[in-house]
Amino acid sequence: MSYRQKHLLAIEGLYPPEIGHLxxxxxxxxxxxxxxxxxxxxxxxxxxxxxxxxDSTRTRTSFELAGKRxxxxxxxxxxxxxxxxxxxxxxxxxxTLNAMHCDLLVVRHDQSGAPNLLAQKVDAAVINAGDGxxxxxxxxxxxxxxxxxxxxxxxxxxxxxxxxxxxxxxxxSNIHLLTTMxxxxxxxxxxxxxxxxxxxxGVEVFHDMERGLAGADIVMMLRLQRERMQRGLVPSARExxxxxxxxxxxxxxxxxxALVMHPGPMNRGVEIDSAVADDPHRSVIREQVEMGVAxxxxxxxxxxxxxxxxxx
Amino acid sequence: xxxxxFSFVRLxxxxxxxxxHGDLLLRDGRIADFGPSLGRPDDAAVVAEQxxxxxxxxxxxxxALGEPGYEYRETIAxxxxxxxxxxxxxxAALPDTLxxxxxxxxxxxxxxxxxxxGSLTILPYGAVTVGCRGEExxxxxxxxxxxxxAFTDGSRALGSARLMRLALSYAKGFGARIVQHPEEPSxxxxxxxxxxxxxxRLGLPGIPAAAEVILVARDIQLAAxxxxxVHFAHVSTxxxxxxxxxxxxxxxxxxxxxxxxxxDLNETAIGDFRTYAKLSPPLRKDADRLAVVAALADGxxxxxxxxxxxxxxxxKRQPFAQATPGGTGLATLLSITLAQVHxxxxxxxxxxxxxxxxxxxxxxxEAGRIGKGLPADLCLFHPERIWQVEAxxxxxxxxxxxxxxxxxxxxxxxxxxAGRRVFG
Numbered sequence: 236m237s238y239r240q241k242h243l244l245a246i247e248g249l250y251p252p253e254i255g256h257l258x259x260x261x262x263x264x265x266x267x268x269x270x271x272x273x274x275x276x277x278x279x280x281x282x283x284x285x286x287x288x289x290d291s292t293r294t295r296t297s298f299e300l301a302g303k304r305x306x307x308x309x310x311x312x313x314x315x316x317x318x319x320x321x322x323x324x325x326x327x328x329x330x331t332l333n334a335m336h337c338d339l340l341v342v343r344h345d346q347s348g349a350p351n352l353l354a355q356k357v358d359a360a361v362i363n364a365g366d367g368x369x370x371x372x373x374x375x376x377x378x379x380x381x382x383x384x385x386x387x388x389x390x391x392x393x394x395x396x397x398x399x400x401x402x403x404x405x406x407x408s409n410i411h412l413l414t415t416m417x418x419x420x421x422x423x424x425x426x427x428x429x430x431x432x433x434x435x436x437g438v439e440v441f442h443d444m445e446r447g448l449a450g451a452d453i454v455m456m457l458r459l460q461r462e463r464m465q466r467g468l469v470p471s472a473r474e475x476x477x478x479x480x481x482x483x484x485x486x487x488x489x490x491x492x493a494l495v496m497h498p499g500p501m502n503r504g505v506e507i508d509s510a511v512a513d514d515p516h517r518s519v520i521r522e523q524v525e526m527g528v529a530x531x532x533x534x535x536x537x538x539x540x541x542x543x544x545x546x547x
Numbered sequence: 548x549x550x551x552x553f554s555f556v557r558l559x560x561x562x563x564x565x566x567x568h569g570d571l572l573l574r575d576g577r578i579a580d581f582g583p584s585l586g587r588p589d590d591a592a593v594v595a596e597q598x599x600x601x602x603x604x605x606x607x608x609x610x611a612l613g614e615p616g617y618e619y620r621e622t623i624a625x626x627x628x629x630x631x632x633x634x635x636x637x638x639a640a641l642p643d644t645l646x647x648x649x650x651x652x653x654x655x656x657x658x659x660x661x662x663x664x665g666s667l668t669i670l671p672y673g674a675v676t677v678g679c680r681g682e683e684x685x686x687x688x689x690x691x692x693x694x695x696x697a698f699t700d701g702s703r704a705l706g707s708a709r710l711m712r713l714a715l716s717y718a719k720g721f722g723a724r725i726v727q728h729p730e731e732p733s734x735x736x737x738x739x740x741x742x743x744x745x746x747x748r749l750g751l752p753g754i755p756a757a758a759e760v761i762l763v764a765r766d767i768q769l770a771a772x773x774x775x776x777v778h779f780a781h782v783s784t785x786x787x788x789x790x791x792x793x794x795x796x797x798x799x800x801x802x803x804x805x806x807x808x809x810x811d812l813n814e815t816a817i818g819d820f821r822t823y824a825k826l827s828p829p830l831r832k833d834a835d836r837l838a839v840v841a842a843l844a845d846g847x848x849x850x851x852x853x854x855x856x857x858x859x860x861x862x863k864r865q866p867f868a869q870a871t872p873g874g875t876g877l878a879t880l881l882s883i884t885l886a887q888v889h890x891x892x893x894x895x896x897x898x899x900x901x902x903x904x905x906x907x908x909x910x911x912x913e914a915g916r917i918g919k920g921l922p923a924d925l926c927l928f929h930p931e932r933i934w935q936v937e938a939x940x941x942x943x944x945x946x947x948x949x950x951x952x953x954x955x956x957x958x959x960x961x962x963x964x965a966g967r968r969v970f971g
Contacts, residue, residue: 431753
């Protein structure tokens with residue numbers, strides 16, 4: 236079974252063979268990219284629109300590069316959500332895009348479910364590039380690819396996802412993907428940054444880094460936004476770093492060959508210490524970026540073939 | 548006006564002890580007579596419906612109208628059309644309009660606008676606070692004198708305990724009730740769904756069930772403190788209902804209603820970000836829904852209100868957290884309630900009481916009863932006939948039903964207001 240959906244809106248609901256298919260295909264694109272070759276005929280004549288309602292240089296660039304390496308015409312649209320009525324902009328934009336006959340639509344939005352709403356209104360295949368605090372599917376795929384290449388498998392690994400799980404779409408997508416593929420997932424963070432009933436997602440919940448990281452194969456750090464401190468969810472950056480920031484001492488309780496990951500951009504000295512982030516043997520943060528392009532090529536390739544559309 | 552004879556229907560008004568198969572005669576806008584067999588006056592128009600049930604016109608104690616200020620969502624005329632199709636002949640209208648109903652002239656205006664429809668008595672709520680802003684008390688005495696039936700800030704909770712205490716205390720002097728939207732504002736702020744597994748999965752900001760429980764607990768204490776009368780609108784959680792049950796047993800002057808979504812739907816209705824199921828308070832877990840059903844059955848809940856909140860397409864075609872909460876409820880009020888009768892949770896008599904005499908008594912109005920000489924506000928329905936709810940094809944302007952696609956048993960066949968047929 237290959238990938239059966241028209242869109243990629245969420246990891247939740249995907250079956251292991253669908254995830255496996257995307258990862259296998261991405262694997263081949265890693266090799267292609269490293270050899271310096273391109274496949275510019277694959278998406279020739281197809282239009283890819285990067286529709287970003289939220290700033291994100293790295294995700295947008297990654298999709299842009301992926302689209303161009305496959306030969307698509309790539310257009311970047313940044314829409315300010317503050318200037319106009321938000322909902323109006325979203326649906327007006329959908330109507331405009333439909334008139335342009337775009338084939339692949341990559342959407343980033345600060346509201347959970349916005350890509351689902353767009354997917355109902357446009358003919359293009361919609362790829363969720365991060366929606367509110369809901370999901371960020373390609374980030375989870377690139378994380379999984381990074382892990383699989385380093386560890387040879389996903390099944391049975393202990394993965395600790397640490398920090399602001401409550402507001403993290405990266406955490407949600409990773410939880411769904413890793414539990415679906417048989418990893419043991421832990422979430423670690425202060426109770427104020429932990430979503431209600433998180434354990435119902437099939438994870439173990441910890442509020443203590445030492446216990447949460449004990450014996451972990453992978454330590455995945457999440458970004459803590461300054462805004463969380465303004466809203467009183469954590470008292471201060473220094474207190475957060477003391478108890479939940481990843482430094483060498485906390486990392487030491489994980490397995491000796493444990494890897495550290497971060498979706499970026501990092502707040503050094505808040506959720507992660509530079510000594511750990513820059514450790515050439517243990518940190519795979521830069522490799523994640525490389526995998527990002529390959530994974531997005533695999534997603535664009537798969538969705539442009541329109542498997543989902545042909546099966547109905 | 549020609550006489551109307553309902554011939555061999557089931558006459559049902561449980562509070563009056565009426566449940567018989569027979570005839571009922573309307574003359575000059577009033578109920579002239581009823582009984583097992585009335586014979587047939589020469590010039591009467593005869594209404595005969597095999598299996599039909601004739602009950603008092605429904606009394607909906609909580610509905611928002613688009614007028615004044617939000618006519619793009621709903622006008623009084625369109626709300627009256629939907630109400631008539633739902634068997635509703637008396638409706639209490641929320642005051643958080645634009646402008647808010649915080650002036651005696653606006654109370655009189657709403658009453659008059661209701662009379663103009665010819666099909667619907669509108670009972671205006673007065674605002675508790677000026678502009679429903681929750682800052683200073685409105686002129687409750689003057690509003691009551693102008694015909695405000697009770698006081699509420701509508702969909703906005705009275706968050707300040709001090710202000711709630713003042714309102715309960717002051718309104719008591721005028722024999723008026725304070726109707727609360729029970730949701731602690733600082734806990735509910737920014738929330739879009741009930742906090743829990745589903746909100747976590749969807750990445751939506753949550754509102755804990757405790758937001759309702761806390762305000763109910765607080766206001767029960769304030770009602771006890773002041774001796775004032777508090778009514779909790781659209782109660783949706785098991786724990787709040789338990790507190791209300793206990794407060795009633797303790798003799799505190801507390802009443803409550805709920806609305807069809809809270810005993811018919813649970814939070815899963817918002818799956819895949821369905822904004823038509825985004826309501827305030829949010830749909831709850833199924834255990835809470837079952838507790839609402841139990842509270843209907845044991846009498847803890849005093850009334851079922853439509854909690855009608857008209858919205859237009861643009862209010863709802865938004866990312867979930869930005870969509871405006873609220874659902875239409877006039878046309879579906881009776882049928883959704885009857886689903887609880889068909890499932891055996893409550894009797895048909897209980898259902899009709901909760902939709903007619905009990906809310907009327909609570910509001911202190913003479914409505915919701917069948918009796919000789921009373922105004923002929925009546926609803927004729929068939930409890931088993933089926934129909935399907937379809938957004939876009941509902942009567943009235945507002946189409947934002949959370950029940951879209953539902954097949955329902957129970958069809959309103961006709962509605963009479965003061966003896967005149969206004970629907971069917």
